[in-house]
Amino acid sequence: MTDFAATKAMFHLPEGVIYLDGNSLGPLPRAAPARMDAVMRAEWGEMLITGWNKAGWMAQPVELGDRIARLIGAEAGHVVLGDTLSIKVHQALASALEMVPDRRVILSDSGNFPSDLYMAEGLIGTLDKGLELRVVAPEEVEANITEDVAVLMITEVDYRTGRLHDMARLTRKAHEVGAITVWDLAHTAGATVVDVAGAGADFAVGCTYKYLNGGPGAPAFIYVAPRHADTARPALSGWLGHDAPFAFEQSYRAGPGIERMRVGTPPVLAMAALECALDIWDMTTMAAVRARSIDLTELFIEKIEAACPMLELASPRDPAARGSQVSFRFADGYAAIQALVARGVIGDFRAPDIMRFGFTPLYMDESDVQAAAGIIAEVMQNRLWDAPEYQTRARVT
Ligand SMILES: *Cc1c(COP(=O)(O)O)cnc(C)c1O
16 A cells, blocks of 8 residues: 555645646655755765766666666666657667668657657668658557558657557557567656566657656666567667776677666766655555556546536546546647646646646645646636736747
């Protein structure tokens, strides 16, 4: 049994705020400022370069990777942290493509996050060997896993609607036709129960600043299935993925297992904050979080649909088919979200008309959901969003 009151107490949430945006950026773990201060003063300040060994900085990408492995159903020793998610998508995709050199198609879907599709386009341009990015509707993915597909590159949970793909089923189908899979877990890790090992995923990538609460700019992670770990060629062949980085050899030799997916110097300060978030994750299991997330999203949908007929549910109604977010369509969604933020309910807007709300049991309970639903009802029923100050779009939406 998880003590969710205890996990909630470990986060700082500003006074008067109900935070339904942990799917974009998780809140601050209370322990993080002191930990950052200690790492800066006692480690960076006093140890200087010896911190790489003395404070264990160099081992952290794999050590923290192991703590994330537990949350995504990965085998220990097969997840490593580093870079940003876009970079990890590029790395996984490039490595995967090399495993099927005679095929030309990267299959993805229109529910994927643009950066993943952009990275695929960029890689296709760089490789210049006639590769094709085939983007189909999310419901059409399975039917399009055909013998010409080299790599199936899918984000498991749709960032707009929360629709959940069946990872095990699509991976099985991909393997049946000889394709390699790259799964993006950006809206999965810390949100739903996922079993990358059980599903047979070849590569998986994700970020740590959304549901995992690692902080802005926290590093991404990459998983490589054990059967590929010593053969996958890391497309980004940086020195810290080398078998002997400090031998400073002239030519690249990939390191053992997941270590080869490292690229350059790890973000030590960012990892210090992430470590505080992972301490809180150690207090629970994904099964407990998922069960509570379903309770919270079901309650939210019930309350909003009862009070706000102008909002159209954009997320799957079946909780088993959605992640840990609930989205509604509304033509003036941007202004509506601004009006909610002004009243302390923080959700976000995704073009063209999606109002998106993330549910994060580690620091949110039924009373928060009830209060948020009450404020949303007030804003929607009284058209409080229809004011000039809510219409201008900021740089980050
Ligand atoms: C959030 C997100 C990203 C963001 O990538 P960064 O490089 O970390 O900015 C990429 N892909 C998906 C699917 C995401 O949800």
